[in-house]
Amino acid sequence: MYAGAAVAVGLFGHASPSGVAWLRCLGAAxxxxxxxxxxxxxWRGRRLLLAGTFGVVTAGMNVVFYEAIARLPLGTVVALEFAGPVAVAAIGSRNRRDAIALGLVAAGVVAIADVRIAGSLLGLVFALAAAAAWAAYIVLGKRVAIGGDGIDSLAVGFVVATVLLSPLALGAAQVWGSPRMLVLGIGVGVLSTVVPYGLDQVVLRRLGRARFAVLLALLPVTASVVGFVVLAQVPGVVESLGTVAVIAGVALRSREDTGPITEPPG
Structure with a gap:
């Protein structure tokens, strides 16, 4: 996922953020x-409708996220976007232990992300839109996962999203004349969409939405670890404490929201 994000940022000089997000969607499809x-x-009936809705929501989440990081620091956007999973986890919380775990996770993410609002109101709007879309991704993703072969539905969903969001391709017009850029765009789709979202479908079949949402807090922790190991970026004291808080919160969260894999009602 983070390798894909690095490639995507490199494409911003050749395409709009929305255009890069559409290339990512196309590559994944x-x-x-x-x-x-x-x-x-x-490709039929309710299964197509659910997959298509999931695909459009997920692709839309990527579009507004890219638009946000084009206007605000990445850490700020990550922290604001995490409000979506926090909301899902809060709704699924069952007791005081869950509430404490959620508080640790939220505080840890903020500490790791180093939140700074850089004066871009539009960037803030895009980041909050990404948060709402991330919450919807978790809810719809769970239904897709338990409703059949989630990865097949993922494929259908991204085809639908690629077609419906095709006007965004205009923002990537410069890329069409460069085979190298097109390959990079497809690479972003594989690294940032096919692999992580495919794994999400496997995990969502086995976990409840709330616990899955809490586990997503490990993403910024993973980014910090990769930065330390690969780029020799040593985290500061606050970031280190944030990492500990996230890990503690994930470990503390109850596991009562798991359940049998069943067909969704209706």
Whole structure:
């Protein structure tokens, strides 16, 4: 995911943030179609509607996230976006232990992210929109995961999203004349979408939405670890304390929200 984000930022000089997000969606759709070859049933009725809605919401989440990081520091956007998973986890909290765990996780993410609002109101709006979309991604992703083969539905969803959001391709017009840029765009789709979202579908079949939302707090922790190991970026005291808080919160969160894999009602 973070390798894909690094490639995406490199493409911002050749395409708009929305255009890069659409290239990511296109790349993911192409790779998933070749890999999964969803059966005819996946393209019909309610299964198609759910997959399409999930795909559009997920692609939209990527669009507003890229627009946000084009205007605000990445750490700020990550912290604001995490309000979405926090809301899902809060709704699924069952007791005081969960509330304490959620507080530790939220404080840890803020500490790691080093929040600074850089005076861009539009950037703030995009970041909060990404938070809302992330919450919707978790809720819809759970329904997709328990409603059939989630990765097949992921493929269908990104095809639908690529078609419906195709006007955004205008923002990537410069890329179409460069095979190298097109390959990088597809690479972003594989690294940032196919691999992590495919794994999300596996995990969502086994965990409740609230616990999954809390586990997402490990993303900024992972980013810090990768930065330390690969880039020799030594975290400060506050970031280190934030990492400990996130890990403690994830460990403290109750596991009562897991349940059997069943077909969604209705």
């Amino acid at each position: 192409m790779v998933l179609l070749v890999w999964r070859r969803p059966p005819k049933e996946a």
